[in-house]
Amino acid sequence: xxxxxxxxxxxxxxxxxxxxxxxxxxxxxxxxxxxxxxxxxxxxxxxxxxxxxxxxxxxxxxxxxxxxxxxxxxxxxxxxxxxxxxxxxxxxxxxxxxxxxxxxxxxxxxxxxxxxxxxxxxxxxxxxxxxxxxxxxxxxxxxxxxxxxxxxxxxxxxxxxxxxxxxxxxxxxxxxxxxxxx
Numbered sequence: 222x223x224x225x226x227x228x229x230x231x232x233x234x235x236x237x238x239x240x241x242x243x244x245x246x247x248x249x250x251x252x253x254x255x256x257x258x259x260x261x262x263x264x265x266x267x268x269x270x271x272x273x274x275x276x277x278x279x280x281x282x283x284x285x286x287x288x289x290x291x292x293x294x295x296x297x298x299x300x301x302x303x304x305x306x307x308x309x310x311x312x313x314x315x316x317x318x319x320x321x322x323x324x325x326x327x328x329x330x331x332x333x334x335x336x337x338x339x340x341x342x343x344x345x346x347x348x349x350x351x352x353x354x355x356x357x358x359x360x361x362x363x364x365x366x367x368x369x370x371x372x373x374x375x376x377x378x379x380x381x382x383x384x385x386x387x388x389x390x391x392x393x394x395x396x397x398x399x400x401x402x403x
Contacts, residue, residue: 224251226304226311231286235315238322276325280333283323286316287340294348301352313344 224232232250236242244253290312299305320338325331 223307223311226308227251227315230282231312231315234319274323276323276327276330276334279319279323280330280337283316283319283337283341286312286319287337287344290316290344291347294344294351297348297351298355300355306348306352309348310345313341313348316341316344 224235227235229247229250232247236244236250236253239253239257241253244250290309293305293309293312297305297309317338320334320341323334323337325334
């Protein structure tokens with residue numbers, strides 16, 4: 222995930238579980254996990270202190286984070302190179318890892334963790350579906366423009382202009398007769 226896309230409370234959590242306490246400004250907070258994550262990804266064996274976080278608090282935070290990401294996905298109307306897309310991906314990674322780190326001991330909490338895990342794991346496919354839908358809509362509009370078709374609404378396509386303008390266009394109802402040679 223991209224540390225620059227996380228909020229202060231998310232950064233604080235990422236630092237606390239890695240053994241860092243109150244490191245200062247958000248800018249400093251962003252640089253710390255970035256460097257540690259590089260080490261983690263490089264295969265370095267790192268050991269972190271064991272933290273037992275209150276499961277009720279963690280589950281409430283995770284549930285709110287899931288709702289936040291669903292809201293971001295619902296308003297997403299960009300492509301995968303956008304800042305919002307990277308923000309959503311970073312938040313999904315944070316949520317999934319946060320659920321994985323929650324270790325409840327009670328059976329009821331295990332079930333709640335399982336439900337949160339299921340919700341968290343549906344976020345990425347939901348985002349991918351949104352991206353695919355937007356991409357397909359863009360292709361439909363592009364196809365329509367290449368065919369000189371005006372798109373009035375999602376399902377309503379109509380030819381734009383007179384027969385002269387559309388002469389020879391794909392989909393024209395009055396095709397030009399082909400010349401016959403012997």
